[in-house]
Amino acid sequence: MEQEIQSFHLKIDSTNRGGVFFSGKKEDVIQFAIHTKFASRVNLQLIHDNAETYEEFYTKATELPWEKYIGPNVSFRIDAETKDKLKNSEFTMHRMKDAILDRLRAKKVPLPEIEKRMADITIVVRSHTDRFSIELSLSGDPVGRRGYRLHAGSAPVREPIAQAMLEMSDWKEGETLVDPMCGSGTVLIEAALRERLYGEINRFLFAESPVFQILFPTYVFSERKKEKPSKPHLFGYDIDVEAIRIAKENAYEAGVEDFVHFEVGNCLTLKNSFGPKGHLVTNPPYGDRIGKPMEDLREMYFQFGRVLKNEFGGWKFTVLCADFSLLGKFGLKENKHISLKHANLKAKIVDYELRGGK
Numbered sequence: 001m002e003q004e005i006q007s008f009h010l011k012i013d014s015t016n017r018g019g020v021f022f023s024g025k026k027e028d029v030i031q032f033a034i035h036t037k038f039a040s041r042v043n044l045q046l047i048h049d050n051a052e053t054y055e056e057f058y059t060k061a062t063e064l065p066w067e068k069y070i071g072p073n074v075s076f077r078i079d080a081e082t083k084d085k086l087k088n089s090e091f092t093m094h095r096m097k098d099a100i101l102d103r104l105r106a107k108k109v110p111l112p113e114i115e116k117r118m119a120d121i122t123i124v125v126r127s128h129t130d131r132f133s134i135e136l137s138l139s140g141d142p143v144g145r146r147g148y149r150l151h152a153g154s155a156p157v158r159e160p161i162a163q164a165m166l167e168m169s170d171w172k173e174g175e176t177l178v179d180p181m182c183g184s185g186t187v188l189i190e191a192a193l194r195e196r197l198y199g200e201i202n203r204f205l206f207a208e209s210p211v212f213q214i215l216f217p218t219y220v221f222s223e224r225k226k227e228k229p230s231k232p233h234l235f236g237y238d239i240d241v242e243a244i245r246i247a248k249e250n251a252y253e254a255g256v257e258d259f260v261h262f263e264v265g266n267c268l269t270l271k272n273s274f275g276p277k278g279h280l281v282t283n284p285p286y287g288d289r290i291g292k293p294m295e296d297l298r299e300m301y302f303q304f305g306r307v308l309k310n311e312f313g314g315w316k317f318t319v320l321c322a323d324f325s326l327l328g329k330f331g332l333k334e335n336k337h338i339s340l341k342h343a344n345l346k347a348k349i350v351d352y353e354l355r356g357g358k
């Protein structure tokens with residue numbers, strides 16, 4: 001995440017469990033927001049201040065120019081992650097809402113809608129000790145939820161994690177990519193978005209975000225879209241017919257249905273008809289989430305390891321897994337790994353170089 005931020009010439013001010021705080025030029029922030037692969041949310045901090053009491057918080061919140069951000073035709077919602085002096089998140093949310101509406105009334109601005117779930121504008125309040133911050137989500141919905149997922153399938157990876165898997169594998173646009181247990185297709189759809197939108201994977205989300213338009217009214221979004229590739233090079237297989245149906249639907253929703261070939265198939269009988277070099281990137285089933293008997297899973301990992309060695313010498317293999325004992329069953333030598341949290345479990349993305357090949 002930090003490397004990605006710095007690659008857009010932004011300066012990291014601090015990092016904590018709440019996120020990475022950075023500052024920089026408006027143009028660089030825009031480019032970061034549109035391109036970010038790994039951020040779950042991109043928020044603008046409006047205030048970071050002290051409040052000993054809810055009343056002090058309310059007073060400071062009313063001083064912000066809400067009329068600049070919230071017009072009559074938009075809806076807003078508030079998320080509060082508060083503790084210590086503003087311990088009661090529910091009450092903090094109420095005071096935040098009062099502060100916004102009172103400010104808008106005082107400025108004689110028609111009042112907006114307040115939503116609990118989907119809203120045009122999301123305001124985030126956080127507090128820790130006697131400090132609080134109020135942030136505005138630049139994308140409305142979290143940027144890491146790119147919005148194409150109508151159906152999730154049985155255990156999908158989150159979009160930023162799928163991007164991290166691609167990064168670990170060092171996959172580049174145009175190279176062959178196969179997900180042999182693709183589920184709802186997230187890894188391949190994320191790769192296809194990079195190709196189709198020339199890396200601007202969040203372009204559509206921000207183009208529709210009222211906050212983005214208010215903050216950057218003169219920014220003109222590119223309309224560049226890559227045409228269907230002449231040679232297919234993104235392939236997804238899953239043993240489950242329903243998973244493949246969902247993957248195709250999600251790809252269509254993301255506008256990349258011409259970029260990915262999805263097909264029902266068993267990874268244990270997969271043949272390499274793709275070529276001497278490529279990237280296998282996948283998230284196989286593992287105990288806690290899918291609920292297959294462990295013995296079956298061990299055998300499956302072992303058998304798939306054999307497929308990799310026999311068919312895919314010379315390729316790269318990258319896998320996300322939360323059961324580290326299963327990884328040993330592949331019988332492969334690890335190249336590198338990163339640790340992360342996935343579905344509230346400790347997980348790893350592990351990268352292997354498959355020996356052999358021409």
Ligand SMILES: C[S@@+](CC[C@H](N)C(=O)[O-])C[C@H]1O[C@@H](n2cnc3c(N)ncnc32)[C@H](O)[C@@H]1O
Pocket residue numbers: 152153154155156157180181182183184185186187237238239240243265266267268282283284285286
């Ligand atoms: C953890 S899920 C993958 C989730 C996927 N990354 C997503 O974002 O939706 C694992 C998938 O492996 C599939 N699977 C299990 N055994 C398989 C096999 N032998 N061949 C192909 N797919 C298999 C399951 O049907 C399931 O969809």
